[in-house]
Amino acid sequence: MKTLLTILFVCSCIVAKPQVIVHGYIKDKTNNEPLIGATISISGTSTGTSTNNTGYFSLRLADATQNMLTIRYIGYKTRQEQINLKNPAPQYYYLEPGVEIDEVTIKAPLFSEKRMGANLTEIPVQELKKLPALGGEVDLLRTYQLLPGVQGGSEGKTGLHVRGGGPGQNLILLDGSPLYYVNHLGGFSSIFDPEAVNNFKLYKGGFPARYGGRLSSVLDVQMKEGNKNKDQTFISIGTISGRFNMQGPLQQGKGSYFISVRRMWLDLLTRPFSFAAFDKASFGYSFYDVNAKATLQLSEKDKLFLSLYSGDDKLVFSYREKVLGTGEKAKQKVKWGNLLAVARLNHTFKPGLINNTKVSFTKYRFIDKDLYKNKSDNTKYNSAFKSRIYDWAVNNDVEFQPGNAYKMLAGAGATFHFFMPGKTRASNINEGETYIDSTYGSTSLNAFESQAYIENIFSFKHLNFNLGARLSHFLVDGKNYFYAEPRLSLGIPITPSTLVKASYTQMHQYVNMLSNPTAGFETDFWVPATEKVPPSGSRQFAVGIEKNTTKFEAGIEAYYKKLNNLVTFKEGEVFQGNATDWQDRVAINGTGTSEGIEFFARKKTGKITGWVSYTLAKSDRQFDEINFGETYPFKYDRRHDVSVVVSVPINEEWNFSSTWVYGSGYPITLALGKMNTIEMNDIPNGSDNYYQFDEYGEYYGAKNSFNMQSYHRLDIGFTRTRESYGVERTLTIGIYNVYNRKNPYYYFYKQRKPWRGDYTTELYKSSFLPFLPAISYSWRF
Known part of the structure; x- marks a missing residue:
């Protein structure tokens, strides 16, 4: 450690010689939103940098003759800007939306994370909005499923299975703080409204040391800050939901606000319709999202960010006496969702030295309530299952750039976790007398998690690398876990536009997600590492090569990932309705491997834009208590995965x-055949026929030894944007599964024609989403 600190000190002294500094912010000219990841280079040189999450940059000039900047950002017109060397205050530069006319080779060794070897993908929000949408809902997570190494799981779902990992192994951040639940509609829609998002990026490997706590990927989402130029309103009505947002300036343009609301509205139709059609029995499902953010410029050097997210799903079944019987009534209400609140103070000590202090609160909870009443005999049954996790966290991060060739990121944080894995309270009243009134389930737990990290980012002409380390600690029920996680990613330019990259990362996960395998909707439960259930871990190696210009991007990368101490349900176990503690119902100490090769080619500008991706991969798991201890294919092991995306402007509107x-078919477990089962008979008087053999049961072979049919699907979409009288109107038309491919959703056995005496058992395939058109219309003014 002393040697490392000495090297860093010497490096900072060497690179800190230039004294002429230019620093400031790169923003969108139309709304003053920061442009995250914009590249800034000193014209005519190989010196450059990129903006951080607030749009800020800092450059040191060798002398006063270097007075011209070149600023670039995907989807915006490149700008040449003369530097005002006499003004030491932060400078503000504004880019206009547009496209490049000529192809430009990116020559500067910028402080871009992709040039440091990180496997990072960013898709501009404006490009995402043009893609076909399921049910009229443009979805961030579903778009990322079109990238190499990323799968969605079952038909239409928005889950992220990255490089052989599960959905609970993704660190998903909203304004720098984790969210535990990111799906709606049983996984068919994500919580992220593109109208509320400024920037998002997905890391599949080469994770910087500032990220930790998950094994497979990092999705970093930044909310919009709001239009600092003028008040603006957006309204949208679609097949599934309606959306509304407002944004505008605060403090006479020094600050801004943004508020967004989205709600699924189909329950407003299904509940009264089902009530009338099914003798006062009703069904309703809905979800909502609220995003809010405010930025306040407290002083020239201090800026305050306040962020809020709240979202819930609600499923309700209600039955009356016409369905159940005289005097009877039953109701089931299931509710689950997130609450997130973040306050962050950004302070600039001097150009190149920035501090961020953040306090956050996160809550995820799942509630399932069941009620039955019978007025005729004064009977009442009531049960409520609850599972939740609360987090209070504080973090401090420092960004220090003493020169153009070196940047240091360092920080520390602590999180207080409050777990209630799952408890059920049940009561039973019969003829006015209480027979049952008890609470059972898993024990609540509290835990403390802390971490510290450092990243050393070097950017030279022939070598770029990020050398970092992360120290993490987890305390639960008196048990301490400590881990050191080295991180290294590097990029070697072999031509001005071609980069060879490699990375190595170690990650550990202290909070695991268990999904109820029998639930109609995906229901997630979060549990901590304990003395019985150790933290999970992963190691990942990756190497690749990529070529990048302002018009084209292409690359190929190979990876190998090793997972250890995995946890999952034992065969036949479920989370709810069980008095046994969850730790006794899971298989632990599992291992897994994932390896693959990914190819990606993207055309970023021109008449036709889009990309092609291909993944060749293999992923498996091994648990001593599952599949007789033998290794088996992971549930989402997909050998071949191909995506083709095309976007073409027809005319100006x-x-x-x-x-x-x-995609190749997923592996599943199917019965191999039937066999006679033995059941005890009631023993008639004078009979010794104790058993019967006329019942049949299924027997199974190895787990996940059968592959479903391959999956393929074509979606198309049309958008028309027209502006008149100060109102921008957008019509979106989409068709999901254009050629109505009957893709497999699940398989089942059924007798061929038992009513005709043909009891031959055959395997059948069930499909879920057919040809599905959708439409939405929006107004922006």
């Missing part, structure tokens, strides 16, 4: 887009 996907 209309745009056409399409996506085509293909």
